[in-house]
Amino acid sequence: MTEDVVSKRDFSRKPLLAVAGFAAVAVPVMSGLLLATHSRAESRVQNTSASALQYEVASIKPNKYSSHMLGLGFWIERFTATGVTLQGLIREAYEVEDNQISGAPAWLDSERYDIEAKADKSVADELQKLSFDQRLVEYRRMLQALLGDRFQLTLHRETKELPVYALVIAKKGPKLQETHPGDNDPTGMTFGWGLLKGEGVPIALLVRHLSQQRLGRPVLDKSGLTGKYDFTLQWTPEENRAPMFKGTRDGGQGPDSPPDSSGPSIFTAIQEQLGLRLESQKGPVEVLVIDHVERPSEN
Structure with missing residues (x-):
């Protein structure tokens, strides 16, 4: 097999x-x-x-x-x-x-x-x-x-020193739900067209998936958040920024068509839904x- x-x-x-x-x-x-x-x-x-x-x-x-x-x-x-x-x-x-x-x-x-x-x-x-x-x-x-x-x-x-996006905490603070050792909830990442959902995952994994969204520059973690978190991020991808890989968790079916184009951009969604934001900076990039x-x- x-x-x-x-x-x-x-x-x-x-x-x-x-x-x-x-x-x-x-x-x-x-x-x-x-x-x-x-x-x-x-x-x-x-x-x-x-x-x-x-x-x-x-x-x-x-x-x-x-x-x-x-x-x-x-x-x-x-x-x-x-x-x-x-x-x-x-x-x-x-x-x-x-x-x-x-x-x-x-x-x-x-x-x-x-x-x-x-x-x-x-x-x-x-x-x-x-x-x-x-x-x-x-x-x-x-x-x-x-x-x-x-x-x-x-x-x-x-x-080289290149433009990057630094993931930082927004003015009103993070909206992520922190999980704790001993919690029996499932852990994992669900990802699809305009969707990232984390359950008990570190910020590093969120950053990793944000970097795969064709934002035009890498994403670096400068949030200072060290725990594991639950979150759901939904946005409307721009066609030229759609990731190469799209999918869902455990073999589930994704949507038949992209989300409504009237939805928020990924930048707006990160700030409104996660209490974080992507800040333009320069940093060392391979x-x-x-x-x-x-x-x-x-x-």
């Missing part, structure tokens, strides 16, 4: 992460998630070939029909993408924003591709043994290796500098 069963419900044959449509997956928050966050940070200072797990075969073809990305998903045994740019793939593989990618040729964000990559059964078996969050780390490493192999992508990392890249090799 190579299905990627994310939760206790029957979620086989659905991608771990997906863009096409609004129903994808949730992230249960366990101790493994924090470990995965740490591992991901470490992977950023390693060579892209650091992962021993790689795709066995991959088909990459120019997409001549899409004016925008139609889909991207990771399964246990394969990776698929439709109408994606290489810049979009780099963003997802390395979890960065556009302003954290330097030295890119113009075609990186204009030429679109359809990709189908398949892993050997032994690789799928190894992935099946990992937790959700460990698999997510490996999927991104495998994508990094694929980009290095087929696009001849090489890069290095630098730290930047990916592209040393070499080529259009993909023939299949």
